[in-house]
Amino acid sequence: MTAQGTVLHQCPTKALLSGPKAARPQRIAQRVIAQAQPSRPAQQSRPNTAVQAAAVAEAPTHTSRVSEKQMGDGPTLVNGQILHSLSKERLELVNSLEGYVSERVLPLLKPVDKCWQPADFLPDPSQEDYLDQLAELRKRTDCLPDDYFVVLVGDMVTEEALPTYMAMLNTLDGVRDETGAEKSPWGKWTREWTAEENRHGDLMNKYCMLSGRVNMKAVEVTIQNLIGSGMDPKTENNPYLGFIYTSFQERATKISHGATARHAKDYGDKVLGQITGAIASDEARHESAYSRIVDELFRKDPTGTTLAFADMMKKQIVMPAHMMDDMVHKGRTGRNIFQDFSTVAESTGTYTAQDYASILEHLISRWELEGMTGLSSEAQEAQEYVCKLPPRIRRLADRTLMRKEKSKKREVPFSWIYDRTINMHI
Numbered sequence: 001m002t003a004q005g006t007v008l009h010q011c012p013t014k015a016l017l018s019g020p021k022a023a024r025p026q027r028i029a030q031r032v033i034a035q036a037q038p039s040r041p042a043q044q045s046r047p048n049t050a051v052q053a054a055a056v057a058e059a060p061t062h063t064s065r066v067s068e069k070q071m072g073d074g075p076t077l078v079n080g081q082i083l084h085s086l087s088k089e090r091l092e093l094v095n096s097l098e099g100y101v102s103e104r105v106l107p108l109l110k111p112v113d114k115c116w117q118p119a120d121f122l123p124d125p126s127q128e129d130y131l132d133q134l135a136e137l138r139k140r141t142d143c144l145p146d147d148y149f150v151v152l153v154g155d156m157v158t159e160e161a162l163p164t165y166m167a168m169l170n171t172l173d174g175v176r177d178e179t180g181a182e183k184s185p186w187g188k189w190t191r192e193w194t195a196e197e198n199r200h201g202d203l204m205n206k207y208c209m210l211s212g213r214v215n216m217k218a219v220e221v222t223i224q225n226l227i228g229s230g231m232d233p234k235t236e237n238n239p240y241l242g243f244i245y246t247s248f249q250e251r252a253t254k255i256s257h258g259a260t261a262r263h264a265k266d267y268g269d270k271v272l273g274q275i276t277g278a279i280a281s282d283e284a285r286h287e288s289a290y291s292r293i294v295d296e297l298f299r300k301d302p303t304g305t306t307l308a309f310a311d312m313m314k315k316q317i318v319m320p321a322h323m324m325d326d327m328v329h330k331g332r333t334g335r336n337i338f339q340d341f342s343t344v345a346e347s348t349g350t351y352t353a354q355d356y357a358s359i360l361e362h363l364i365s366r367w368e369l370e371g372m373t374g375l376s377s378e379a380q381e382a383q384e385y386v387c388k389l390p391p392r393i394r395r396l397a398d399r400t401l402m403r404k405e406k407s408k409k410r411e412v413p414f415s416w417i418y419d420r421t422i423n424m425h426i
Contacts, residue, residue: 075236085236086173090304093297094174094239100296101185108289109192118203121275123210134210141211143268146420147344149213152260152276153416154341156208158253158321159201159279160223164231165320166194169246172239193286200279207275218415222326222337229323234315240308243293244363248317250287251359252351254280259350291366298367303379306369310382313360313389326415333412335426340412343424353397357390364390 075085086094123133144152169190170176177187208214235241257280265273297305322338329337345351364370370387404425411421 081232082236084173084238086238086240090240090301091174093300096300097293097296098185101189101293104292104296105189105289106185108285108292109189109196110285112195115196115199116278118199118206121203121271121278122206137207137210137271138212140269140271141213144211144213144264144272145267146414146417147348147422148260148263148267149208149211149417150341150344150414150422151348151350152204153208153214153219154321154324154338154345155256155260156201156204157219157222157226157324158319159197159204161226161231161321162194162197162201163227165197166190168231168233168235169193169242171237172235172242173237175239175242189289193289196282196286200282203275203279207272213417215416215418218326218328222324222416225325225327226321226323229325231318231320231323233318233320235312238308240297240305241312243290243297244305244309244312245317246290247287247294247363248312248359249320250283250290251362252317252355254283254287255355255359256345256351257283259348263348263350291363294367298372302372302374303376305367306372306375306379306382306386309363309367309369310386313386317356328415337414340414340424343426344422347424353393353400357393357397360386360393361390 076083123130123137127133175186175190177184177190179187181187181191205219208219209216233242233245235245257276261273261275261277261280264270264276294305297308319338319342324336324338324341326337329335329340333340364387369383372383375383407425409423410426411423412426413419413421
């Protein structure tokens with residue numbers, strides 16, 4: 001049974017979990033906020049920003065971004081989008097962080113010979129009992145319901161779009177890898193972070209393929225479309241904004257993978273639980289690395305970093321895979337597949353609007369924003385704005401969830417699982 005009570009897949013060895021799970025807005029936390037936010041130009045709309053957007057709309061609107069006057073030569077405006085918004089003074093500050101990155105960030109990377117590899121978790125084709133190992137894997141995955149696979153595949157597709165994320169880091173002024181093999185601490189971090197992350201999608205992809213439960217061609221089409229579409233987190237080539245975004249996003253990813261690990265173990269697939277748990281552990285190290293960078297930005301420039309934090313939260317943390325497209329889902333349902341993947345994710349309790357609020361509370365606490373002093377008047381307004389956001393998000397998440405639970409359910413097919421359907425609120 002799913003959390004909605006629909007039989008999805010019978011497990012021969014273990015009864016599936018039943019009963020409602022915690023609601024999980026990767027979408028409430030992204031849709032509640034969108035409904036109430038002031039209107040934006042069409043090209044900036046994000047289909048899954050909900051709880052955050054409504055909370056933003058309820059907040060005072062006097063908080064502004066770093067003004068053009070503060071930006072030295074001023075930011076560049078291209079097709080209505082702000083680019084290169086970092087001032088010369090703040091760019092110099094970022095350039096001064098190389099020693100700090102070497103001492104406090106690079107040690108969080110693991111040597112290759114100390115890292116797990118996908119082959120450590122998969123059947124070994126060189127062994128005589130390979131087919132027995134494969135049969136055992138399929139027996140374990142028979143216990144997993146279809147809604148679990150929708151979430152697992154959505155998370156895997158997100159991981160597989162890694163080229164986009166490396167490209168995004170290399171848009172940030174002052175920290176980009178200028179040659180592709182630069183020896184600077186920033187270049188080393190970006191490449192080795194990417195190398196560690198690359199194992200995640202590889203392993204999840206192979207496990208899904210071996211399970212026999214996933215339509216790999218549909219998944220591959222989705223991945224190619226997502227990488228081709230890119231992403232725009234509205235970070236303006238600005239490392240202040242970029243590293244606040246990555247601090248938030250890595251923690252969100254850790255929470256999501258941690259939840260899929262717990263659910264896999266509960267359903268009876270302990271190996272998949274170990275896999276997603278190992279991925280979550282990597283994400284925790286990466287979260288710590290990005291958060292340390294922002295620690296130092298706050299120490300050296302509390303006013304500028306507070307303004308950047310407020311700016312990023314006002315624009316909302318857009319999920320990196322929000323442009324995924326399998327080329328069939330929208331034609332069938334009128335909705336993009338990310339929207340419905342997020343709805344399934346909500347219902348299984350993997351990542352919720354409450355998680356979004358908890359991440360924000362964690363960052364406010366880590367960076368000691370609430371008690372920060374010596375800020376400019378503009379930064380004080382930004383400080384107040386950010387610190388009041390979490391309770392707004394929680395209230396709006398609760399209201400949205402109540403409305404959603406009163407809506408009708410429909411059977412929605414997903415190409416990723418051979419067009420099997422998930423009974424879900426629309």
